[in-house]
Amino acid sequence: MKKILLVCAAGMSTSLLVNKMKAESEAIGEQVAIEAVAKETLGEHIDSANIVLIGPQIAYLEDDIKTEFADKNIPINVLNTVDYGMMNGKKILTEALTQI
Amino acid sequence: MDKFMASMNKKLIPIAKAFDTNRYLDAIKNGFFGVMPFLIIGSFLLIFGNLPIEGYPEFMQSIFGAGWDSIFNIPFEATMNIMTLFVIMGTAKSLAKHYKINELNASIAAVVAFIILTPFIFAGEESGIPTGAFGATGLFLGLISAIVSVEILRFIEGKNITIKMPPSVPANISSSFTSLIPSFFVILVFTIIRLLFEGSGFGTAQNFIYQILQAPLTNVGSSLPAMIIINLFASLLWAFGIHGTVIIGAIMDPIWLSLTAENATAFAAGANIPNIINTEFQSNFVQLGGAGCTLGLVICMVFVAKSKQYKTLGKLSIAPSIFNINEPVIFGTPIILNPLMLIPFVVSTLVALIITYFTMATGLVPLTNGVNLPWTTPPIISGFLLSGWRGATLQVITTLITTAIWYPFFRISDQRARQLEDAE
Numbered sequence: 001m002k003k004i005l006l007v008c009a010a011g012m013s014t015s016l017l018v019n020k021m022k023a024e025s026e027a028i029g030e031q032v033a034i035e036a037v038a039k040e041t042l043g044e045h046i047d048s049a050n051i052v053l054i055g056p057q058i059a060y061l062e063d064d065i066k067t068e069f070a071d072k073n074i075p076i077n078v079l080n081t082v083d084y085g086m087m088n089g090k091k092i093l094t095e096a097l098t099q100i
Numbered sequence: 101m102d103k104f105m106a107s108m109n110k111k112l113i114p115i116a117k118a119f120d121t122n123r124y125l126d127a128i129k130n131g132f133f134g135v136m137p138f139l140i141i142g143s144f145l146l147i148f149g150n151l152p153i154e155g156y157p158e159f160m161q162s163i164f165g166a167g168w169d170s171i172f173n174i175p176f177e178a179t180m181n182i183m184t185l186f187v188i189m190g191t192a193k194s195l196a197k198h199y200k201i202n203e204l205n206a207s208i209a210a211v212v213a214f215i216i217l218t219p220f221i222f223a224g225e226e227s228g229i230p231t232g233a234f235g236a237t238g239l240f241l242g243l244i245s246a247i248v249s250v251e252i253l254r255f256i257e258g259k260n261i262t263i264k265m266p267p268s269v270p271a272n273i274s275s276s277f278t279s280l281i282p283s284f285f286v287i288l289v290f291t292i293i294r295l296l297f298e299g300s301g302f303g304t305a306q307n308f309i310y311q312i313l314q315a316p317l318t319n320v321g322s323s324l325p326a327m328i329i330i331n332l333f334a335s336l337l338w339a340f341g342i343h344g345t346v347i348i349g350a351i352m353d354p355i356w357l358s359l360t361a362e363n364a365t366a367f368a369a370g371a372n373i374p375n376i377i378n379t380e381f382q383s384n385f386v387q388l389g390g391a392g393c394t395l396g397l398v399i400c401m402v403f404v405a406k407s408k409q410y411k412t413l414g415k416l417s418i419a420p421s422i423f424n425i426n427e428p429v430i431f432g433t434p435i436i437l438n439p440l441m442l443i444p445f446v447v448s449t450l451v452a453l454i455i456t457y458f459t460m461a462t463g464l465v466p467l468t469n470g471v472n473l474p475w476t477t478p479p480i481i482s483g484f485l486l487s488g489w490r491g492a493t494l495q496v497i498t499t500l501i502t503t504a505i506w507y508p509f510f511r512i513s514d515q516r517a518r519q520l521e522d523a524e
Contacts, residue, residue, distance in 0.1 A: 009346045012476070013427035016420055040130060057343035057427055060116045081341060085432025086409075087416050 003033040003048050004096050006079075007065075008055030011038040020089025030097065043068075050100040052076045053092070056084050075099045105437055109340050116342045123198050124247055125350045131191030131246070132353060135183060136472075139357075142179025143364050143472040145172040147485060150367060150469075173368060180364050180472065182234035183357075184242035188214055191246040199254045205279045206250050209286045213249040214242055216290040217297070217305040233306055236361035239354060240314040241306055249286045256282040314358070321355040322377040324457050331386065331453055335446045338391055341436040345391050356382060357472070364470025373467040376460045380468045383424070383475040384482040385456040385491075388498055390426025392445035393452050395479070396503035398429055400510040407517035410510075423476045433513065444509045448502040455498055465490045 004021070006014040014036035021034050037045045039058055042065065046052065051074055054062055059078045066076050077099075083091050119125060149172035160168045179186075189207045196206030218233045232238070257278075265274035293305060302308040320326050330352060334344030359378035366373050389395020398421045401414025410433075417428040435441040459465040468486040479499065483491035 008427070009343045013420065013425050016425075016428065040126075040133070055427065056341055056431055058120075058346075060113045060342055061120070064117070064121060081431040081434060081436060085428050085430065085434060086413060087428055087432070 001031055001033050002050045002097075002100055003035065004051050004053065004093075004100075005042075005045055005049035006034070006036045006053045006055065007039050007042050007058070008036070009039060009058055011036045011041075013057075014053075014055050017084065017087050017089060017092065020087050021093045022089075024089045024093045030093075032093075032097070034093075039065075046072060050074055051096050053096060054078045056081045105340075112337060112340050112342060116337060116347050119347045119350045122350070123195065127191045127195035127198065127247070128187075128243055128354060129350055130194035131187045131189075131243075132357065134190040134193075135186040138179040138186065139183055139472045140474060142176045142181075143360075143470060144485075145175050146180075146364060146368055146469070147471055148172050149176075150370070176364070176368055177231070180361060180470075181368070182231050183236070183361060184214075184238045185211065185234045187239065188242045188246045191243060192250050195247060195250045196253070199250065201250075201254055201257055202279055205283065206253055209253060209283050210246040210249045212283075213286055213290040214238075214245040216287065217241065217245065217294050219294075219298075219304055235365065236358040237310050237314070238306055239358045239361075240317075241309040243354065244309065245290070249290070252286045252289055253282040256285050318355050318359060321352060322359055322375055324377075324454075327377060327382075327386075327453055327457070328450065331449050332446065334391060335442075335449055338430065338445070339436060339442050341431070345387065352382075353379065360468070360470050360472055362470070363468060364472070367469040367471075373469060376457060376467055378468060378470075379475075380471070380473060380482070380486050381456065381460075384468075384473060384477065384479070384486060385495065385498070386449065386453045387424065387475075388452055388479055388495060388502065389421045390424050390429070391449070392426070392430070392435065393448035393498070393502035394426045394429045394435070394445070394506075395421050395499055396448060396506040397433070397441075397444070397510060398426075399499070399503045400506050404507075404511070405514055407514050408521055409517045410514050422478045424478070425476065440509055440512060444502075444506045448505050451505065452498050452502060455501070456494065459494055460487075465494045 006018060008014040018034050018036045025032050025034065035045065035049075039061060042052070046069055049072075052065070052069070054065060054077065056079055062076075062078050069076065079092065082088075149169040157169075188210050192206045192210030193203045196203040215229065218229060218238075221228050221230050234242075265277060297303065297305045297308060300308075302311070330348050334348045337344035337347055356377070356379040359375040360380060363373045363375050363378060387393070389398065398414055398417050401410045402418055405411045405414055413429065413432045417426070417432065420426065420428060430436060433441055435445050456465075460467050466487045468491070471485060473482055473485060477485070479495040480492045483493070483495040485491075487494070
């Protein structure tokens with residue numbers, strides 16, 4: 001199954017977004033695992049992921065994360081701040097699915 | 101303006117990174133993170149041994165006898181009161197993981213190093229390790245011991261003067277030897293340090309580090325001017341969408357948490373609580389509903405929003421805000437890169453800080469009791485658990501005042517949003 005991994009400071013605010021995205025994936029009948037993790041534990045979860053979405057509040061770590069996990073060869077993107085703030089699960093899910 | 105913003109952003113990112121990805125600060129943060137469940141449980145139980153209710157101790161004593169409160173105090177003494185021991189293990193393990201050296205060996209070496217620096221107590225035929233050394237006052241020495249001992253392990257292993265076994269020796273046996281020489285150097289170095297301190301005027305490394313490093317740092321870190329600067333800096337980072345709370349926490353958490361632990365020790369002993377400022381002061385009173393007291397903004401959204409955008413955002417963010425999680429509001433409003441909304445963001449923080457500080461300094465509200473609550477504990481509940489009903493009342497008043505600060509700025513944003521929606 002495809003897996004979308006969201007990463008932020010404590011994994012808490014992105015877990016709100018995960019719920020929205022899961023509801024959307026059920027609505028469109030797309031089988032996809034979606035998970036939120038804290039930045040410290042990204043390495044433990046990234047292996048089975050097809051895409052990593054970074055919360056905008058830790059966008060300053062984008063380069064570091066991209067460098068550290070370059071060998072995974074998966075897309076690593078920073079979430080758009082407004083989509084993130086408005087918890088636009090539909091848009092974020094659709095965009096992520098087109099990339100994996 | 102855009103140019104200015106972009107250049108500020110460029111300047112702030114390296115600062116944020118320097119704090120957040122520094123390997124020592126990161127190891128310390130992970131060390132605390134692992135210990136946190138035990139600190140929360142151990143300190144939380146203290147509340148039940150010290151409920152501020154008239155006649156409560158007498159009532160408990162009449163049912164359970166004279167030692168009734170030990171069921172609450174023993175776990176505290178085994179966790180929060182000697183937290184340095186566990187933080188050392190966690191920090192050393194985390195740093196060892198970063199360097200990819202044996203994590204268990206590093207944890208043990210770090211604890212051994214710290215104990216070497218801790219003179220035992222002898223009373224007649226009895227002897228013991230003083231638990232006070234593992235309390236809040238030993239925290240900085242503990243962190244230094246953990247980092248230095250892992251650095252020694254890494255340095256010696258890097259020099260390749262480990263004992264190499266032939267390939268026919270089973271892996272477990274050979275690894276017990278490969279750790280031998282690096283561990284020896286940790287013990288050697290720390291024993292020399294201990295002996296040097298015994299010859300010096302300070303007596304122990306504990307005293308030395310506490311006096312020259314920890315006490316001055318905690319004194320500065322627990323002053324009102326420092327708190328104003330720290331919170332302004334965090335707000336500045338948030339203004340550019342950088343997680344300011346995480347960045348300042350990387351530096352301040354050990355300081356604030358040691359102040360919390362000092363309060364807990366005093367609370368357990370029934371003594372006067374010493375510190376106004378600590379972890380809970382910052383996360384449960386100053387950052388009410390999250391950085392910038394955005395709970396006030398969300399209340400405005402829920403009750404007076406006319407635009408569709410803010411009605412939606414209000415509904416979406418009220419529940420997380422009650423648990424002090426406010427990224428949706430910060431990015432959805434947006435507050436970041438938005439000079440209009442940054443004004444109430446900063447002013448609310450400073451007002452909450454100053455109100456809390458002075459109500460506690462003048463004794464109107466009791467100082468926080470050292471219970472180490474999760475930062476997600478909702479206001480009113482957290483205020484009650486930390487400072488009794490007056491703490492809960494203070495949180496309600498702070499929320500009302502900060503809501504009033506947010507209101508006029510929110511009205512302007514809401515009108516703009518509505519005009520945009522009408523135009524569409």
